[in-house]
Amino acid sequence: MVVARDVLSQLRRGALEYCVLALLSEEERYGFDIVRTLGSIDGMVTGEGTLYPLLSRLKQDGHVATTWRDSDAGPPRKYYALTADGRRALADFTAEWRRFRDSVDSILLKGAI
Amino acid sequence: MTMTLHPVADAYLRELDRAAQAIPRRERAELVSEIRAHLDQALPAEATEAEVRNVLDDLGLPADIVAAARPARPVYSDGAGSAPRRGVREGFALALLVTGFPPVLGWLVGAVLLVVSPLWTGRQKLLGLLVWPGGLVMTVLPLSVISVRGGAASCIESVGPSGVPVGCSDAASGGLNWLAVVAMVLVVVLPVLVAAYLWRAAGKAEAAAA
Numbered sequence: 001m002v003v004a005r006d007v008l009s010q011l012r013r014g015a016l017e018y019c020v021l022a023l024l025s026e027e028e029r030y031g032f033d034i035v036r037t038l039g040s041i042d043g044m045v046t047g048e049g050t051l052y053p054l055l056s057r058l059k060q061d062g063h064v065a066t067t068w069r070d071s072d073a074g075p076p077r078k079y080y081a082l083t084a085d086g087r088r089a090l091a092d093f094t095a096e097w098r099r100f101r102d103s104v105d106s107i108l109l110k111g112a113i
Numbered sequence: 114m115t116m117t118l119h120p121v122a123d124a125y126l127r128e129l130d131r132a133a134q135a136i137p138r139r140e141r142a143e144l145v146s147e148i149r150a151h152l153d154q155a156l157p158a159e160a161t162e163a164e165v166r167n168v169l170d171d172l173g174l175p176a177d178i179v180a181a182a183r184p185a186r187p188v189y190s191d192g193a194g195s196a197p198r199r200g201v202r203e204g205f206a207l208a209l210l211v212t213g214f215p216p217v218l219g220w221l222v223g224a225v226l227l228v229v230s231p232l233w234t235g236r237q238k239l240l241g242l243l244v245w246p247g248g249l250v251m252t253v254l255p256l257s258v259i260s261v262r263g264g265a266a267s268c269i270e271s272v273g274p275s276g277v278p279v280g281c282s283d284a285a286s287g288g289l290n291w292l293a294v295v296a297m298v299l300v301v302v303l304p305v306l307v308a309a310y311l312w313r314a315a316g317k318a319e320a321a322a323a
Contacts, residue, residue: 031147031150031151032150032151032154032155035151036155039171046173046177047171047172047173047174047177047178047181048151048171048172048173049148049151049172049173049175049177049178049181050173050177050178050180050181052144052147052148052151052178053144053178053179053181053182054181055147056140056143056144056147056182057182074153074154075150075153077150
C-alpha cells in the first residue's frame with residue numbers, strides 16, 4: 001500500500017502541472033481560483049497550498065505569464081495565463097498521456113479478467 | 114493586507130515562514146504572501162476558529178508547501194530532480210574524515226565527499242573540515258608515539274650508574290601518559306561526536322527535502 005501511495009503521489013505531482021495548464025487553456029485565472037477549482041476535484045490535490053509553489057515554477061519555466069489586475073473586492077489579484085510555450089507543453093503532454101493511459105489500461109484491465 | 118488575520122491563521126503563516134528558511138529569500142517572501150492572500154480570500158471578515166482551521170487543513174502542512182517549492186532549487190538538480198538522500202556518500206565522508214585512513218588520501222577523499230553533499234550547510238561542512246584535519250590516523254599515531262617515547266626515556270634516565278635499572282620514574286612517566294590519554298580521548302571523542310552530529314544533520318536535511 002505504501003508503494004502504491006508513493007507511485008500515485010508521483011503520478012499526481014507529474015500530471016498536476018499539466019492540469020493547471022489545461023485549466024488556463026480557455027481563459028486566464030487568478031491563483032485562488034485555480035487552487036480552489038483543482039482542490040475541489042477528487043483525488044487531484046493533497047494540499048491546496050502546494051499549488052502556489054507549482055504556479056511559480058510554471059512561471060519560471062515560461063509556461064505561464066502573470067498580470068496583476070484590480071479586483072472589485074479587496075486587493076489586486078495576480079492572474080495566470082498560458083504562454084505559447086505552455087500551450088505546446090500541454091499539447092505534448094496530452095498526446096503522451098493518452099498513449100500512456102491506454103497502454104496501462106490495456107495491461108491492467110487484461111490482468112483483471 | 115486588507116484585514117487582520119485570525120491568530121490561528123497568523124501562527125500558521127509564521128510557521129510557514131520559518132519552514133521556508135531554506136528556500137531563497139525572494140521565493141520565500143512570495144510564497145508567504147501568496148498563502149496570506151489565499152487566507153484573505155478564503156476567510157470571511159469575522160471567521161470563526163473552525164472556519165480558519167478548515168481552510169488551513171485544505172492548504173496542508175507548511176512543511177509540505179515548502180517541500181513543493183524545493184524542486185526548483187538548482188542545488189538538487191544533480192539527482193534528476195529528486196530529493197537528495199543520506200546514503201553511501203555521507204557515510205563514507207564521515208568515516209573517512211574520522212579515521213583519515215589511508216593517511217592523507219583518506220581524509221582528502223572524505224573532505225571532497227563532505228563538500229559535495231547537498232545535505233550539509235556551509236557551516237556544518239566547515240565544522241567537519243576543522244575538527245580533524247588529517248583524521249584520527251594523523252593525530253592518534255603521533256600522540257601514541259610520543260607517549261611511548263616519553264615512558265621509555267624516563268626509564269632510561271633512571272638506570273643506575275652501575276647499569277642496572279632502578280625502575281622507571283613513576284611520577285614522570287605516569288604524568289606524561291595521563292596527559293596523553295586525556296588528549297587521545299579528546300581527539301577520539303570529539304570527532305566521533307561531531308560525526309554523529311553531522312550524520313543526524315544530514316538525516317534531518319534529507320527529511321526536510323523529501
